[in-house]
Amino acid sequence: MDCVAVGFSKNLQNGRVMRALVNEKDIVLWRSRSGQLSAWENRCPHRGMRLSHGFVRGEALACMYHGWHYDSEGKCRYIPAHPDLDPPTTIGIEKYFSFEKGGIIWVDIRNKTGGPPIVENLIPIRSMEFHCKVERVERVLTNFESPSSHKSTIRFYHVDQRANTVIVKIKPLGKTLHLIFQELPNFRCFLHALSADKCEVGQYKAISRCLDHLRRESETQLDILK
Secondary structure (H helix, E strand, O other): OOEEEEEEHHHOOOOOEEEEEEOOEEEEEEEOOOOOEEEEEOOOOOOOOOHHHOEEEOOEEEOOOOOOEEOOOOEEEEOOOOOOOOOOOOOEOOEEEEEEEOOEEEEEOOOOOOOOOOOOOOEEEEEEEEOOOHHHHHHHHOOOEEEOOOOOEEEEEEEEEEOOEEEEEEEOOOEEEEEEEEEEOOOEEEEEEEEOOOOOHHHHHHHHHHHHHHHHHHHOOOOOOO
16 A cells, blocks of 8 residues: 555644654654644655654754754755755755545655545544554454453454455444554554544443454464465
8 A cells, every 4th residue: 555544643743753664665754833744755865864863843854963954845944064054955855745634644655645545534542563464463353352341252343344444343332443554564564443433431441452452362373474
């Protein structure tokens, strides 16, 4: 998938920076003080430092190494060692198309403007890393059940699968869960779980515990080479 979910919008506040991997491309995501979202190649063109180690200064992202400032267009606007210099327009960073929908940050390395699959009106529950491939988690999901705190069993019933999203019904909670996967290198993946329905606190905790159990089941007796 070229249009990839990389995290929840709520986890990237104004003035913050985070790192993401999209199809093995190293990307820096950052939000300016005014809230504008940007996704770039995670490399300062000066000395190659990862910009995800940098910091936001107003509407610019500054590299941690020598403090070069880049605006929301990826153009260098300020070099602290030469404060009176107007940086050449050729100094810039590769940008990627990024947008937010359904409470999720999406990045498309093709720089297309098409939208992601079925994410309207979803409520973010949790993002979590799995130390196994997506295929392994999907196999576990086909027959997954988890004990609850009330000594009953919660089951996930597969409803649909579209692109990088698996949709399941959770019984007896009566909730529909969208599980959006993000491939990572080295036999890892991220799972972004969102509910199609509003959850009470107890339901939220029950779903979170189920996801923990899903991770344990998926990472146990790994057959990552299959």
